[in-house]
Amino acid sequence: MFRFIRTLSVDFINLLFPTLCLGCNRSLDINEKLLCTHCRINLPETGQHRQPYDVTLLNKFGGKVPIEFVASFMYFSKAGIVQKLIHQIKYKGQKEAAKEIAEWYGSQLKAESDLIQDIDVLIGVPLHKSRQQQRGYNQADWIAEGLAEALGVPARTDLLIQKRFKESQTRKNRIERWQNVNTVFAVPNPEEIRGKTVVIVDDVLTTGATIEACAIELLQAGCKSVGVLTLAATHR
Template sequence: METLLQFIKRACNNFVDLLYPVSCLGCSENLTPNEEILCVQCRVKLPVTDLTKTSSSGVALQFAGKVPLDFAYSYLVFSKKGIVQRLIHQIKYKGQKEAGAVLGRWFGYELKEKCQDIAEANLLIGVPLHPVRERQRGFNQSEWIAKGLSEALKIPVNTTALKRTRFEASQTRKGKGARWENVKDVFAIADAESIQGKRVILIDDVLTTGATLEACASQLLKAGCASVGVLTLAAAR
């Protein structure tokens, strides 16, 4: 018969397994003690962008003529049915928020080594979710990615300056024009004093049309930010 101590130990182990999966999020093989979220084979296969080229090989071009950005970098290339899509799905819909922090940390170390323009930033801000959506999901995946970036870059995260004021349906199936119409008036500044004169970096999970980030950046610049840069975990091919 299981003792109370054994029950508590098993419950704790199950909780740890939930937060820190023992299987690879890419291929489901067991991880070794030295591996985090991905096995070595899957991590090697990650389609990492070339950060030595200007703004991740043209990511910044998506914002050209729309909103003035300091820079725009993406860590991974997102393609349908690829490993990056599986990772994003695990983070957003399977509760693997810690995976977002780990990938953010890996991204941060790459940026620290290759992108000197990052060093001047003062704050990281994750694209906010509406409170209803955040309650449904249990967390904001962009803020968890920002946590990982913060650990690597030593730049603090601000979670109060920017807010989403209107609940919107998913934009996954919307085109570029529809996405912009859907988000252009959705974001507002909640704490202008904390960002005035600051060099801010916006964080999001996947860059598609850039409409959401453009809307956020516009609000931040209007509120008095010295500059805004963009970092996304992935960018759609």
């Protein structure tokens, strides 16, 4: 009887305050989560982690820093569903969505890819303290946490820090982006990563300047190798 009443209460609440799809804003059915079935099926997944490994994203770094691998879950395009998802995650408080989607991706990686073998630790691209206080959270840390749960690999938030504030990268070109992030990051305790295989995690990979700056600091601090996983990436 109690279970029946609880079910009715949940249904009534959902009727008054329906959960909406983060992609199309349609009311979700009871068995749908975050995205409606149509949006979930039509996510522009890259499939880059599958064999043979697609090195398209690795070419973004063009030999400037020795990155072992780069893979993203989805392709990012302006006004597309992925941009809507990232906007919700970064600016609308949808941190749990970041973790959930990262778990989807982590499950694929674990089942279908050799890229994630021998990973020691996942590190989200850090935010400056003032930016994180303003936003309330770092979306990259939540993405890393979702991947960590799916992959069974620890995620750490204390191994890499942003030591000075950087401006938004959104309207900057490649050179301006690099100038904006150069010397921004630091490894406070190098002994914690020395000899380890580290994977940098972020929401969107565009030019790669921010991740490049993070990788340089980690490698100089003595980590064995650096890989990159992101929820999304631009085509170029």
